[in-house]
Amino acid sequence: MGLQTVPAVQHWNDDAGPAWVPTPGTRVVLQARDALPLGELAARLAGELGIRWSSLGPRWSSLSRPGDIELRLEPLAAQSAEAYRLTAGAVLTITAPTEAGLYYGTRTLLQWLRTGKPVRGTVTDWPNYAQRGVMVDVGRKYFSPQWLARFIENMGWFKLNHLHLHLNDNVGVGLECASHPEIVSEKHLSYAELDGILAVAAAHHVTVVPEFDTPSHAAAIVAAHPDLAITDRHGTVENDKLDVARSEAQDLVADVVLEWAQRFPGPYFHLGGDEFFAAPWEPEDHRHPLRYPSLTRFAEAATGAPATPLDGYVLYLNRLNALLRVQGKRARVWNDHIHPGIGVALDLDVDVEVWIRWNTSYPSARDLHDAGYTLVNRNGDHLYFVLSSDSVPAASGRKSAQGIYELWHPHRFMGAAGGAADLDLDPSVPVAGAVMSIWCDHPPAMSEEQVAGQTLDWIRSLSQQLWGSPKPAASYAEFSTLFGPVGLPPAA
Incomplete structure (x- = not known):
């Protein structure tokens, strides 16, 4: 299996670059222009990470630094308005043309973190059905x-x-x-x-x-x-x-x-x-x-x-x-x-x-x-x-x-x-x-x-x-092994 999420992502380029590593000061950051449309999502993600890692403060800001998560509203070369791109590096960046796409990118990130696998490379993802x-x-x-x-x-x-x-x-x-x-x-x-x-x-x-x-x-x-x-x-x-x-x-x-x-x-x-x-x-x-x-x-x-x-x-x-x-x-x-x-x-x-x-x-x-x-x-x-x-x-x-x-x-x-x-x-x-x-x-x-x-x-x-992404497993029995690690969403 590749990246273990439900549903599986469309494409993950697992390059040899550095993994994104959260720090005690990790924040969710936004560009100033996106503060109004994305403030609620940023606050939600920060809260979810605060629940997941109690050492991470539920904060968001407008200037990124190593360990931060940046949400960006920008066009992507994808047919679906719900597409997103997640890029790991010193800063983890999720980019999407819509708030929905960014939301789905945050779901992928949260599931990924639960698997314990290093967060590295680039995920490009979209739904095949609207x-x-x-x-x-x-x-x-x-x-x-x-x-x-x-x-x-x-x-x-x-x-x-x-x-x-x-x-x-x-x-x-x-x-x-x-x-x-x-x-x-x-x-x-x-x-x-x-x-x-x-x-x-x-x-x-x-x-x-x-x-x-x-x-x-x-x-x-x-x-x-x-x-x-x-x-x-x-x-x-x-x-x-x-x-x-x-x-x-x-x-x-x-x-x-x-x-x-x-x-x-x-x-x-x-x-x-x-x-x-x-x-x-x-x-x-x-x-x-x-x-x-x-x-x-x-x-x-x-x-x-x-x-x-x-x-x-x-x-x-x-x-x-x-x-x-x-x-x-x-x-x-x-x-x-x-x-x-x-x-x-x-x-x-x-x-x-x-x-x-x-x-x-x-x-x-x-x-x-x-x-x-x-x-x-x-x-x-x-x-x-x-x-x-x-x-x-x-x-x-x-x-x-x-x-x-x-x-x-x-x-x-x-x-x-x-x-x-x-x-x-x-x-x-x-x-x-x-x-x-x-x-x-x-x-x-x-x-x-x-x-x-x-x-x-x-x-x-x-x-x-x-x-509609490539199936992570040929059989349902193997697919179901993902259910435990992925779990359910953090409590609101």
């Missing part, structure tokens, strides 16, 4: 603000940068909502708590992506508004789905989406959209193409042409996308019901998160790319950590930390449901990144502490695959 994330299902299971803050710190330690919060599901809505408090779960995150979480995320360069999942997974909303449930062609009321052909349902969803969009500073908002229409194994009548007459009428009124419920569903998502576009947000949806070339088209500026392909008659990730959509890999065969009532996440195989490291890569999508096949896109096909999902199908299956502990190895494997 979006490197984890989803937490806070709609079905309450996670405390303290847990989420520590989870974000762990993400930053392993250079992951997107936290997707699945804020609602059939059993509840997990975030305060002033416009519709009647839909919110009794135990939920308040806006004050959210602000604290967002502050931690900003410090660790993690973008938090909210999701309001409709029109399905809406039982908690329908419980407060039973008149908004959809009715099928036989007159059967489905209490877990909103009838988004109704203006009242559209208005409620728009209220929540706009309110939450203004609470989250990041550029993305997830509109959900999964599991509304029947899956292939459901009864034939459930799969009838005209199952929801109200959506058919809604689409025909909007288009002035013959239409289907699928058209109404897509029109609904496009209307929400238009609202978000005005707010400067980019929408994203699950891929289940996105069928390029059939009926009304989903707006091309909506990102498609590809988790499923029910069978080969459904559009593949390649089809979605060819239609012009930006793809995020959410592979349900590899990246789903599920709290279940009848099983526990496996230690090996496709859905495991080992599987992510050995069997999956960011261009590997689901070929067909059930693990029958994978679909590998050509490396030249752009993929924005990938997000693993922590689904709380059975919330009591694990405590939040157990979730944190059992997902750590998944996160480590995911970080390596998404950073």
